[in-house]
Amino acid sequence: MDIKARLTAQALAEGFVACRICRPDSVPEVPERLDAFLEAGYHGQMGWMEERKHWRGDPSVLWPEARSVIMLAESYAPEHDPLAILERPDLGAVSVYAQGRDYHDVVKKRLKRLARWLIEQEPCQVKVFVDTAPVPEKALAQAAGLGWQGKHTNIVSRDWGNWAFLGSVFTTLELEPDAPEVDRCGSCTACQEVCPTNAFPAPYKLDGRRCISYLTIEHKGPVDEKMRSALGNRIYGCDDCLAACPWNKFAVAASDMRYHGSAGGTLAELVVLDDVAFRTRFSGSPVKRIGRDRFVRNVLYSIGNSGDLSLRDAAQALCEDPDGAVADAARWAVAQLAL
Structure with a gap:
């Protein structure tokens, strides 16, 4: 197998549900969308979005030496109806993603293991990110073909629904990019x-x-x-x-029970x-x-x-x-x- 096929196999073995590739400059639409979001004031008190927009708007600025972005998804799909607790006013409802171990710790360790494996296979440099740097993960995920940004602005996949964490490995290695995913929300609201x-x-x-x-x-x-x-x-x-997303009928069970x-x-x-x-x-x-x-x-x-x-x-x-x-x-x- 070539390096890309072996990388995908290794990513799945680590517990990710999908692995796709794009270029750092494959999301040219992000700056305009980000500016519109900020100008409308939709970011509220999240001033860091304004302060770091020059990085978030162009991933190639974050690390100019990077040639490929490896986008990965890890499922945290719940085992139960996440909305059932809303019928129990005596209980406090915590979002599914936060009911177990902090995903930053779990996903980042997986990313680092995958990155180390890649370095052992091919001479290259790597940097890993999990929602802790100004990286437009959702746009990159769609550009890489992981899924599409649904009407709720989150990534949706016809293979695993929308219960997934996103992570990325930036690398100086040239990898063949995948085709971007197309919007499949249709008329659903x-x-x-x-x-x-x-x-x-x-x-x-x-x-x-x-x-x-x-x-x-x-x-x-x-x-x-x-x-x-x-x-x-x-x-x-x-x-x-x-x-509410109907694509969750294809949700893949979480591989790590620490999320539950x-x-x-x-x-x-x-x-x-x-x-x-x-x-x-x-x-x-x-x-x-x-x-x-x-x-x-x-x-x-x-x-x-x-x-x-x-x-x-x-x-x-x-x-x-x-x-x-x-x-x-x-x-x-x-x-x-x-x-």
Whole structure:
């Protein structure tokens, strides 16, 4: 087999569900799309997107010596209906991708093993990326033929649905690129219609300021009161648009069971976490990165939406919390439970 065929076989052996190749300069449409996204203010408080747009807009600028980009997908498909928990207002809903081990750690180790294998096969240099650098992974994934960016802006594949992490290996090795994937969403609007906050102003466009994943993870300070009821019991991220995609009938089971866990819990036990308890409970989890204050803020919004009067005292106890957003959320929750 040639190096590309052997690379693909090695990637699958490592646990990736797909491996495709593109050039660093194969996404010329990204700068214009990124500028439009930023000019509309859809990035909200994510100022780093503006600051690093010259890199994110052109992958060839990130590492000029790179000649090929190896794009990889790793499935984290859930074993259960991810939306069933939304019918349990006493529980905090955590996005599927964050219910187990932090994917940054798991995927990056796989990428590094694959990169080392490549260096052993052919003299070249490599750099690996997993959502930790200004790399337009989704655009590169479509250019490489992994899948297409669906109307919810996430990558969708007819082979494995849309439950997958993306990773990339940039290399100085010349590899034959694959054909880009074409859009197969057709007339389907399931992901648009299911969004609780109407975060899609148009197909293929996401207003991050209205996205529950953004609001519960990236947004600092109090969430707009008009948006709070739509959060329901989602305390970290949201899976609605991903779960609604009909291409998930082809979802491939996750190869690493460390992605499956129970990061949530009852609102009653989560709302009382202090900083030490929070860090201990979510050690090794993506949830840990938002910190205790933002997390408990989210839990309090869920308590306010729960209608459960037994949680009123727990919320009342945080009305004077040192963190202003937590205190504000607590007072809101108490007021909601009094309605």
